Amino acid sequence: MAPSFAKSALKVLLGLVFVVSAVLKVVDMDKFEIYVYSYHFFSLNASFFVARMAIVLELVLGFGLISHCFHKLMWWGSMAMLGGYTLLLMYALVMGRTDSCHCFGDFLQLDPKQSLIKNGVLMLLFLLIYRMESWKTPFRWLILCLIIMASTIGVFVASPPDNLTSNFDPEQNLQTELFDAMLDDAPLNSLHLREGKQVVCVFSTGCDYCQMAARKLSLMQQFYGFPADRITYIFMGNEEGMAKFYDQSESVPYRGVLYPDVVRLLKAINGKFPVIVLLDNGQVVREYGFRNMDEAEIMAFFNAL
Numbered sequence: 001m002a003p004s005f006a007k008s009a010l011k012v013l014l015g016l017v018f019v020v021s022a023v024l025k026v027v028d029m030d031k032f033e034i035y036v037y038s039y040h041f042f043s044l045n046a047s048f049f050v051a052r053m054a055i056v057l058e059l060v061l062g063f064g065l066i067s068h069c070f071h072k073l074m075w076w077g078s079m080a081m082l083g084g085y086t087l088l089l090m091y092a093l094v095m096g097r098t099d100s101c102h103c104f105g106d107f108l109q110l111d112p113k114q115s116l117i118k119n120g121v122l123m124l125l126f127l128l129i130y131r132m133e134s135w136k137t138p139f140r141w142l143i144l145c146l147i148i149m150a151s152t153i154g155v156f157v158a159s160p161p162d163n164l165t166s167n168f169d170p171e172q173n174l175q176t177e178l179f180d181a182m183l184d185d186a187p188l189n190s191l192h193l194r195e196g197k198q199v200v201c202v203f204s205t206g207c208d209y210c211q212m213a214a215r216k217l218s219l220m221q222q223f224y225g226f227p228a229d230r231i232t233y234i235f236m237g238n239e240e241g242m243a244k245f246y247d248q249s250e251s252v253p254y255r256g257v258l259y260p261d262v263v264r265l266l267k268a269i270n271g272k273f274p275v276i277v278l279l280d281n282g283q284v285v286r287e288y289g290f291r292n293m294d295e296a297e298i299m300a301f302f303n304a305l
Helices: 004-029 030-036 042-067 069-094 111-127 140-158 176-182 210-223 239-249 262-268 295-303
Strands: 103-106 199-204 231-236 257-258 275-280 283-288
Touching: 004 042, 004 103, 004 111, 004 140, 030 042, 030 103, 030 210, 042 103, 042 140, 069 111, 069 140, 140 275, 176 262, 176 283, 176 295, 199 210, 210 239, 210 295, 231 239, 231 262, 239 257, 275 295, 283 295
Parallel strands: 199 231, 231 257
Antiparallel strands: 199 275, 275 283
């Protein structure tokens, strides 16, 4: 009885690890999406769905382990998932990445080496419960279906993909006439922002969503070769804040300037950060907030150079 109880307790504990990991990813969904996108295996829109389906899989396996139904299916599924993540982390090491894998969201920061050790420990623990038997409840298929449905609905309701919700919230915040007048103010008037195609981003140095928007744009520029000298960050903040912004956002240090008239800046963007503006010879072509950045539109804008 004791060994069986110990193995059952270990199985429940492993299931709880998966569930907690999934919940923490949902809490930190925006950063997890960007992490998935940063490998460039998927487009930005596809990364929204891949990130959520990875979390759904983790929830299904976690609750499946706790339920003790379909033991072999859950065991092999868990080992396959851990094996897949391990291969991804090995790829990250080969690429020289040292950033957090977001396996426990922002709650626990693990670099690829640390996460590989964590996966190795979990896989060894799974070997200890390999020979367990499933509970033969007549409702096991119903339980599995309910777990899958509840996990999927829960994740997509708790954190809907941005490419779906942005259709209902276009985030149009720019006061175009005031923004146009700002381009003639110092120090912006010396940056030639009215010449050709430009991306002008208005950020606050302490804004988390500004940092994540900068990370998205930086990844797009690196993936598709947009001209880096056509990207400008206009900051509200100070010099020290600018330096921290580039470091914390992991963004390429594109040209950044501090705009001195804070009141005028806030009026131009309707008090909402971030704002990303596509300019064509000084004319506003498109504006984005954090959630409605459109990878395809930005690609098309620069491919027309």
